[in-house]
Amino acid sequence: MTQPLLQVQDLHTVFSTKEGQVKAVDGVSFELNVGETLGIVGESGCGKSVTALSIMRLQRPGRIVGGKVMFKGQDLTRISEYEMREIRGREIAMIFQDPMTSLNPVYRVGWQVGEPTRVHNGWDAKKAFSSAVSMLGRVGIPSAASRAKDYPHQFSGGMRQRAMIAMGLTTTPHVLIADEPTTALDVTIQAQILDLLRDVNREFGTATILITHNLGVVAGMCQRLIVMYAGKIVEAGPTADVFAHPKHPYTWSLLRSIPRLDAETHEPLKPIEGLPPNLVDLPGGCAFHPRCAFRVEKCSRDVPSLLRVGDTQQAACWVTQSGTELKGG
Amino acid sequence: MIGPSRVAELEMPAAGIETAGSRPAQSYWNESWERLRANRIGMAAGTLILVMAVIAVMAPVFSLVLTHYQPQTINLLETFAKPGAGHLLGSDELGRDTLTRLIWGARVSLGVAFLTVAMSLTLGTTLGMVAGYYGGWIDDVLMRLVDTVLAIPAIFLFILMSILFRPNAFTLAAIIASVGWGTVARLVRGEVLSVKQRDFIVATRSIGARDSRLMVRHLLPNVLPVLIVAASLGVGQIILVEAALDFLGLGIQPPTPSWGNMLTNAQSYFFRSGWLVALPGITIFITVLASNLFGNAIRDAFDPRLKS
Numbered sequence: 252m253t254q255p256l257l258q259v260q261d262l263h264t265v266f267s268t269k270e271g272q273v274k275a276v277d278g279v280s281f282e283l284n285v286g287e288t289l290g291i292v293g294e295s296g297c298g299k300s301v302t303a304l305s306i307m308r309l310q311r312p313g314r315i316v317g318g319k320v321m322f323k324g325q326d327l328t329r330i331s332e333y334e335m336r337e338i339r340g341r342e343i344a345m346i347f348q349d350p351m352t353s354l355n356p357v358y359r360v361g362w363q364v365g366e367p368t369r370v371h372n373g374w375d376a377k378k379a380f381s382s383a384v385s386m387l388g389r390v391g392i393p394s395a396a397s398r399a400k401d402y403p404h405q406f407s408g409g410m411r412q413r414a415m416i417a418m419g420l421t422t423t424p425h426v427l428i429a430d431e432p433t434t435a436l437d438v439t440i441q442a443q444i445l446d447l448l449r450d451v452n453r454e455f456g457t458a459t460i461l462i463t464h465n466l467g468v469v470a471g472m473c474q475r476l477i478v479m480y481a482g483k484i485v486e487a488g489p490t491a492d493v494f495a496h497p498k499h500p501y502t503w504s505l506l507r508s509i510p511r512l513d514a515e516t517h518e519p520l521k522p523i524e525g526l527p528p529n530l531v532d533l534p535g536g537c538a539f540h541p542r543c544a545f546r547v548e549k550c551s552r553d554v555p556s557l558l559r560v561g562d563t564q565q566a567a568c569w570v571t572q573s574g575t576e577l578k579g580g
Numbered sequence: 581m582i583g584p585s586r587v588a589e590l591e592m593p594a595a596g597i598e599t600a601g602s603r604p605a606q607s608y609w610n611e612s613w614e615r616l617r618a619n620r621i622g623m624a625a626g627t628l629i630l631v632m633a634v635i636a637v638m639a640p641v642f643s644l645v646l647t648h649y650q651p652q653t654i655n656l657l658e659t660f661a662k663p664g665a666g667h668l669l670g671s672d673e674l675g676r677d678t679l680t681r682l683i684w685g686a687r688v689s690l691g692v693a694f695l696t697v698a699m700s701l702t703l704g705t706t707l708g709m710v711a712g713y714y715g716g717w718i719d720d721v722l723m724r725l726v727d728t729v730l731a732i733p734a735i736f737l738f739i740l741m742s743i744l745f746r747p748n749a750f751t752l753a754a755i756i757a758s759v760g761w762g763t764v765a766r767l768v769r770g771e772v773l774s775v776k777q778r779d780f781i782v783a784t785r786s787i788g789a790r791d792s793r794l795m796v797r798h799l800l801p802n803v804l805p806v807l808i809v810a811a812s813l814g815v816g817q818i819i820l821v822e823a824a825l826d827f828l829g830l831g832i833q834p835p836t837p838s839w840g841n842m843l844t845n846a847q848s849y850f851f852r853s854g855w856l857v858a859l860p861g862i863t864i865f866i867t868v869l870a871s872n873l874f875g876n877a878i879r880d881a882f883d884p885r886l887k888s
Contacts, residue, residue: 309785340787347786352779357608357801367787402608418787 255282256458257306257343257426262318262328264298264305270531275301275313277482280557283426288452288459290473290490292466292505294527298482299462300348303428306460307345308335322426341371344419348431350411354403360411361387361399364418371422379421386417390447409440416447420455427451428460433468445472466509470494478502481528481538484557488564498566500543503577537569545570545577612805615881622877625870629815632867633694636686643684649677651684652835660853670855672845678856681837682863688826688838689867692753693818697811699757704764705807709795711765712772723769729762742830752831756821760814767810771803805882812878816871823864839864 264276276298283289291299304310306320308327320327327338339345344367347353354363364387365379374382380399387395390413403411412432419427429448433441449472452459461472469476469490476493478486478501486499497503504523525542528534534541540550549569560566571577616622635642643650647668655675663670669679711722741755775781776799784798825831826840834841839860846856 304782307786309782336788336790338788339785340789345783345786347779347783349779353783355780355784355798355802366784366789370788370793415783 256285256322257283258319258321259302259306260319260321262302262305262320263316264301264310264313265316266313268531273530274482274533275530276305278318279479279482279484280318281477281484281487283458283460285425286452286456286458287475288449288461288473290469290476291460291462291479292464292469292476293479294464296527296530297479299464299479300430302479303345303430303460303462306428307339307343309339309345337371340367340424341422342424343426343428344422344424346412346415346419346427346429346432349435350408350415351435353415354406354411356403358402359400360403360406360414363403364399364414364421367418367422382421383417386421387414390414390417390420390451391443392417407440408436409443412436412440412444413447416444416451420451420457423455423457425458426460427457428462430462431464432461433465434463441468448472466494466505478505481530481533483538483567484565485539485568486564486566487557488561492561492563496561496564497577498560498564498571499539499568500545500570500577501539502566504542504544537567545575608805612881616877619877619880622874622880625873625877628866628870629874632686632870633690635683636690639683639687643680647677647680647683649680651676651681651837653677660849662853663855669859670853672842672853672856673849676837678842678859681842682839682859685837685839685842685860685863688749688832688836689819689822689840689864691749692756692822693815693871695749695753696756696760696818696822697814699753700760700764700814701807701811703757704761705768705800705803707761708765708768709772709799709803712769712776713791713795713799719769722765726762726765729759732759734759738825738830742825747825747831747833749832752822752825756818756825760818764807764810767806768803771806772799775799775802808882809875809879813872813875816868816875819864819868819871 259282260280262276262279263274266273266275279298279302281289291302293299301310301313305313305315306327308315315328318328322338322342325334327335330338354360361380361383362376365374365376365383368374368379368382369376384395384399387399392398392410392413398406398410403414406414416432432448433444436444445468448459448461451457461469463469473490475488476490477484478493478499480501486493486497486502488498493502494506497506501523504521507521508523510520523542528538528541534551536549536551536553537543537546537555540546543550547570553569555567555569555572557565557567558572560568560571566572649667653676655671658666658671658675659673661667661671661675663678667677667679669677669682671677672681707722707726711719737759738755741758742752745751745755747755781794781798784794789798822831822838823840823843826838827844829841829844831840832838834845842860843857846853846860850857
């Protein structure tokens with residue numbers, strides 16, 4: 252097995268609030284291999300985005316209080332701010348959720364798409380602009396040469412997200428982190444952007460971390476998937492296996508709460524009971540136990556760790572770790 | 581290249597929907613300029629200020645060609661001349677030509693006003709930007725400094741300063757700006773705090789931009805509208821302050837003409853030659869009025885907060 256491109260080890264990121272410390276990322280570990288697409292799934296506020304921002308060291312005002320982010324033999328949590336700036340945009344690029352606000356309204360799109368090459372490659376405005384135009388063409392902006400002179404407000408949401416992707420690619424980074432790249436878009440545009448991300452992954456060999464709350468997106472895009480709940484990874488494994496045999500009750504409930512076209516019976520959808528926990532005051536034991544249909548006495552007492560369950564998957568659950576299958580309704 | 585067939589397939593709807601209704605590039609600045617141009621009173625006021633500025637800059641030329649007098653040339657044979665053929669706007673107790681002195685006075689008044697605005701904007705923007713961007717103790721220290729500066733009674737500071745430094749246009753501007761930067765810093769800080777929250781700032785950090793780039797290339801253009809508004813509304817105010825200082829003898833010293841010290845000088849001859857009081861007064865009034873009208877027009881056109 253070759254060395255993973257990016258290794259996150261036992262990452263802890265906290266936010267200090269008036270109510271107390273919020274452990275937004277609480278001991279998260281995962282690996283990203285060259286050229287693969289990894290999905291990170293979870294409800295709002297489960298720590299997906301903070302994990303991504305922590306990799307880029309953009310988690311302010313949060314603080315990384317433990318763990319490592321290994322990339323090309325160095326620990327990104329320890330290198331200087333100067334060295335980190337060389338990584339951002341050049342080695343690891345990021346795409347954000349809301350393309351409406353991710354571009355600076357006062358600059359032409361082409362100027363912004365070319366900005367990473369001005370920052371990292373020291374290109375002059377003209378060279379950066381023409382590279383931006385060709386990159387905009389490659390991500391499917393029609394008549395890119397003239398549209399590059401437009402301002403962001405003249406672009407539709409889908410086009411802006413394309414422009415953001417183009418901006419991320421101008422320096423041909425090794426890792427692309429897409430934080431809910433389709434959440435703010437229309438469904439038809441979502442499909443186009445996902446197609447584009449898949450093409451980018453294939454064409455440029457860019458390893459992608461795709462953060463989403465949409466399991467459907469993960470199914471079509473990712474080889475492997477991580478499910479997060481309350482700052483922790485609760486399940487990880489190959490997408491197909493996780494979808495076929497979820498090994499954590501949270502994943503199991505998530506999958507049951509999506510409508511399916513191929514369902515044989517017309518049962519009502521089953522939402523997950525209860526609300527996501529308050530991160531300042533987590534329930535004892537497994538954070539999911541108050542909402543869990545399979546809980547046993549041990550769940551409210553001890554925190555399960557992420558262990559191998561089955562052949563390919565890992566789960567943090569006392570029930571499945573003891574060999575019980577998740578079934579029923 | 582991304583597979584051509586795929587691009588075609590993925591482009592078809594996009595091209596149709598997304599380019600429909602595309603309009604010529606209308607930047608924020610274009611739009612604002614159009615709005616400003618539509619404001620007739622504002623444009624008239626702006627033109628007046630511009631004409632004043634040109635006259636001020638060209639004062640030596642006007643002296644030679646139009647009035648044929650120098651501002652400080654005394655002619656005791658033509659004292660208190662009434663406005664007319666010889667002296668277009670009359671002359672004062674030493675026979676100096678009023679129009680010539682008003683023109684040269686514009687140099688002082690407008691010069692000090694623009695210089696003060698430039699100084700307080702530069703200092704205020706820099707410190708406000710740094711305070712808002714870095715936050716934390718830097719913000720605390722800088723903002724307490726602003727509080728302190730704004731708590732000093734300006735007029736006493738002006739009196740003290742003009743005793744310590746011999747007032748000329750430059751020192752006078754520095755003196756007024758030493759108080760004026762405080763409000764600018766506060767304004768810019770507030771604006772930076774709000775712009776800083778916007779996603780494109782994180783997005784720009786994520787491409788590896790350094791702090792200086794974020795502040796100068798990304799934050800500054802976004803706070804520029806409020807700066808333009810602050811600058812244009814500031815000019816009128818500063819003209820008044822400067823005239824008041826001159827009038828009190830704390831500003832530009834005679835014989836150099838300024839609108840303020842021309843007024844001081846004319847007090848004694850109010851009943852004898854009313855125009856000596858009226859003319860500088862009217863000039864100050866018109867200039868300040870035009871500055872404020874233009875400032876309001878600029879605000880209506882540029883202030884992003886007034887847009888729906």
